[in-house]
Amino acid sequence: MLATDVLVIGSGISGLSYALKVAQRNPDAKITIVTKADEDESNTKYAQGGVAVVTDFDKDSFKKHIEDTMMAGDYLNDREVVEMVVKEGPKRFKEIIDWGAQFDVNEIGTFDLGKEGGHSENRVVHHKDITGFEIERALLAAIDKLENTTLLAHHHVIDLITEHHVKASEFNQENIQCYGAYVLDIYAKKILKYTAKITLMATGGVGQVYENTTNPVIATGDGIGLAYRAKAEIGNMAFIQFHPTALYSNRSGRLFLISEAVRGFGAKLRTMKDEPFMQDYDEREELASRDIVARAIDDVMKKTGAEFVGLDCRHLDREKFLAHFPNIYEKCLSEGIDLFNQLIPVVPAQHYLCGGINVDKDGQTSIKNLFAVGECTNTGLHGANRLASNSLLEALVYGHNAAVKTAELLEKDDFNYDYLSNVPEWDDEGMRMMDEMVVITYLRKDLQSLMSDLVGIVRSDERLKLAAMQADKIFKSVNELYQFSILSPQLSELRNLVSVAHLIISQSIQQKENRGAFFNKDLEV
Template sequence: MTDVLVIGSGISGLTYALKVAQALPETRITIVTKGNKDESNTKYAQGGVAIVSDFDKDSFEKHIEDTMRAGDYMNERSVVEMVIRQGPERFKELVEWGARFDANDKGTYDLGKEGGHTENRVVHHKDITGYEIERSLLAMIEITPNIELLPHHYVIDLITEHHLQQQELNIEDINCFGAYVLDIHTKKIKKMTAKVTLLATGGLGHVYKNTTNPIIATGDGIGLVYRAKGKISNMAFVQFHPTALYDDKDGRLFLISEAVRGFGAKLRTMSGEKFMHFYDEREELASRDIVSRAIDDIMKKTGAEYVGLDCRHLDQEKFLNYFPNIFQACIERGINPFEELVPVVPAQHYLCGGIDVDKDGATSIHNLFSVGECTNTGLHGANRLASNSLLEALVFAHNAAKASIIKLKQKNFDLEKITAVPDWNPAGASISDELVVLKFLREELQSIMSDLVSIVRSDFRLKLALEKEEQIYKSVKKIYKSSVLSPQLSELRNLVSCAYLIITDSLRQKENRGAFYNKNLNQ
């Protein structure tokens, strides 16, 4: 048993855990993560944190309007205002915890500019901002005595009345009592009860063949809440990053930060022609949905597998100072950005919808909070503005921690009813013959989503995708009932759930907004 169970070890989960731990030093907090302790979407965030810091040139109002415009005005304005106005204070706390950010010659923060921003406002650490934030937060976690971090622990399901009573409940009456967790090393399933549980599980990138997300991004939090009958929405709005480094192999693609285009890089066809001026007056600095669709359109028209990012005209010394890791990644792949076009393609990058939460990060399930990419906060609307995700994580982690502290002080938790762990491994069950099948089904699901539910969708493609997803769902359900539980099987269950939610929500959409585009709606 623990007082607070945090699922996920990115910026959202770690910030939340630190705030609760510091406010309530007698409270026991347990963080579980299925990979290494530092493996998260946060670690791979290159661009930075979008905050207003230069009030001579910038303002909260400008940042609010940029966010609303990027989200195609489907954002919840009160949430946008709350997050942006809280930003400077939350960022200050991050710096106090030891995170380092680049300064300019004047000794103030060096501010980058990315797509959709009308002013330079992105604070950063080289091109590895997320890595620096993760480093500083983990260092704080290690010296906080009432926090325990358990890597290689995979959450199978939330503990709710569904497990305790084996019956359907009114969705307004569901409570969370912790989670059932698989220790990946011992293969044993643990019952981890908690007064308060936080989901900070990140994205679902690997529901697609190509993504900028790490391998752990399999939509686990959304799958957990879906099975627990929690509320989830806006799943049709999947953001594709315009410039991932092209690779002829499927999987995680290396991200070429939007800040490179903010620095002055230009998109060209592989024969050398510029094209963004045909699609938006902001050209390369248009929002991600517009740039991704433009690249997708050019690739379809020319039959090319990628387009080029032109960095040859940029100041080489400054480029190397700002983007050393991007430069090195290109060189390792035999590409010199100063001499040739860098081949780039759009890749799945971010989910703008997810688990419904209020301004305190509270979900529709009692005693369950959620923060970060797995949530639908209302900040992003139909499309996320670049570098707003780390900002969102900081603000909502703060709010969720405050609400959790109030709840924990009430001390009216009844965890005695949680007794045994359900038997997930039926007699005679085996996994030895199933791993190849799980791999096949996962790749088939990724192909369906990438080919039929990608940047540009259609009614026919979506209906076909739903038929194919249903077949995979039935196969996975059959395997689940007769096999030993494994992380691979659990991840596939979650990916299938996420695919279903994306497809069905896409079929319900009646207009093209932000990251969602159905060509039948434009005729």
């Protein structure tokens, strides 16, 4: 039996900052971090913009940041949560600086603060246009110094362990507890049993349920799929944020993000006839919140029949732009686009999930001893639409809160050791190895296609009804594969994607009001 005190699933900012805090508070505790790809591969790594946090109290304030967050979330946010995250933000931000993360400063030595859509003030701290990459680097370096923490790359979680694995007759859906997880060692091709007193889900987003996304290929909604099968409460799944400006490509898959900070820097949106249009949709124009800008672009594309719109950087200061956005410039150049002489072709792409596993202010889920932090959660911070760069801040604040609560539980030591010692091994006797992956690939593409076509930026009653029927067919095919096949990472991811799709569709059908990132054209007044 592989036993650990704390099992962390995921290696982004949420999981790593949590693990650091728990390790520091409980030096005798054994902490195991598992991640299904390389140790640095996470949604955090691809976060360009930065961390939204109040640092300039002369021009900015907690009150302004709170109101901006509430307005962006269309006031479906939990105000108490918003106030907590914003006010705790500066303390948590200082900690990642202490851990070694570096952020850009201006000529007078203060933070070079960026401005993004929905923000009333410049408050986004950043490291050029690769902020997430820098934070990930610093956190991994800090984790590497800990003696009581082990990070296992290429380990994919198959299922959470709850009472029903131990003794079905004692399974109580009203009071479920988590005892760890079954984990596939991808290279050894063996499913291992990891028991844990505390399990933390920090698995990131769901972008791969759509054809076009800014998320990496690992973002398959694993945490939400795992939690859903374990009967955890899940909410706000109808609110999918589409980033307005991803670099257009005729290839499906992850699209390169043109950071919102570029519009904050002064870039303007134009039709391919070089005509501005945002003034027709919102008085804030390019700096309106993401849901408004994404729907405006979608509307222009549908009206004009264009496959993309243009982002105009031709008028911007070349030297300052290159200092702030060197990677965006180089990426555009590699695609044959000189952004100082031509429009950047951009399209909206799935970017962020505003809902997920329901958690309290300490990151505790409805399942005892199971915590969740980051994009896989529904904290109440984002409401119907996330304010730009609030996600990294949320991860730090909730990672801290969850770590403090975990430390308390470890000290209390009130765990059911009988269950922990009686968890069975994974049983795949009689299962067959799949000799072809083409069926999984086909079903995954089919699912992505229906989600993109029927459950995108603008939805309708008819589209959602059709999506539910088609998704159910795919679920039945996937379930049949699961019943008879030895599990692979690909099949496990597909199970999770199907669960995520079902939750998005069903909660979209239940949503009877257009708010924030959710828009059903049949609900228009």
